[in-house]
Amino acid sequence: NNPKEDILTSCKATAMIYNDAQKKWLHCASNGPAKIQLLFSSETQTYRIVGRQIQDHEVVLNHSISKGIKYNQATPTFHQWRDQSSVYGLNFSSKLDAQEFGLTMMKILENV
Numbered sequence: 835n836n837p838k839e840d841i842l843t844s845c846k847a848t849a850m851i852y853n854d855a856q857k858k859w860l861h862c863a864s865n866g867p868a869k870i871q872l873l874f875s876s877e878t879q880t881y882r883i884v885g886r887q888i889q890d891h892e893v894v895l896n897h898s899i900s901k902g903i904k905y906n907q908a909t910p911t912f913h914q915w916r917d918q919s920s921v922y923g924l925n926f927s928s929k930l931d932a933q934e935f936g937l938t939m940m941k942i943l944e945n946v
């Protein structure tokens with residue numbers, strides 16, 4: 835881990851990506867939920883979302899949170915966002931995790 839990154843929030847969710855051709859949601863990784871974190875780098879003054887599979891620590895999500903992304907809290911446990919190229923989804927393990935994650939994401943999007 836880059837020591838200069840602050841963990842703003844951390845939760846458990848299954849990372850999904852939307853396959854536009856098949857019109858369906860696919861798991862970013864095969865085996866179960868991931869630890870999803872919103873990170874802030876004081877060095878670069880940027881935010882990013884990182885997801886690591888709980889089972890094998892595989893990185894399944896890792897991208898910066900830029901001004902352009904559109905975030906949508908579709909249901910109390912499923913949030914989604916799109917950037918120029920893809921649509922991502924998070925299937926949260928609990929409504930509380932989803933609530934906290936959504937609040938942190940909204941605060942970040944006010945500041946990028």
Ligand SMILES: CC[C@@H]1C=C[C@H]2CCN(C(=O)[C@@H]3CC[C@H]4C=C[C@]5(CCCN5C(=O)[C@H](Cc5ccccc5Cl)NC(C)=O)C(=O)N43)[C@@H]2C(=O)N1CC(=O)O
Nearest residue numbers: 850852858859904905906908909912914915916921923925
């Ligand atoms: C993991 C299974 C999953 C769980 C939960 C539900 C929740 C609803 N839902 C969906 O996929 C909804 C239903 C219609 C479909 C149609 C299009 C989609 C797919 C691609 C993006 N999208 C947008 O509507 C975006 C959203 C957006 C708005 C604003 C800002 C950003 C974004 Cl991303 N609209 C724009 C204008 O971008 C979409 O989310 N869709 C999920 C769902 O059924 N399932 C079950 C399954 O699939 O079996």
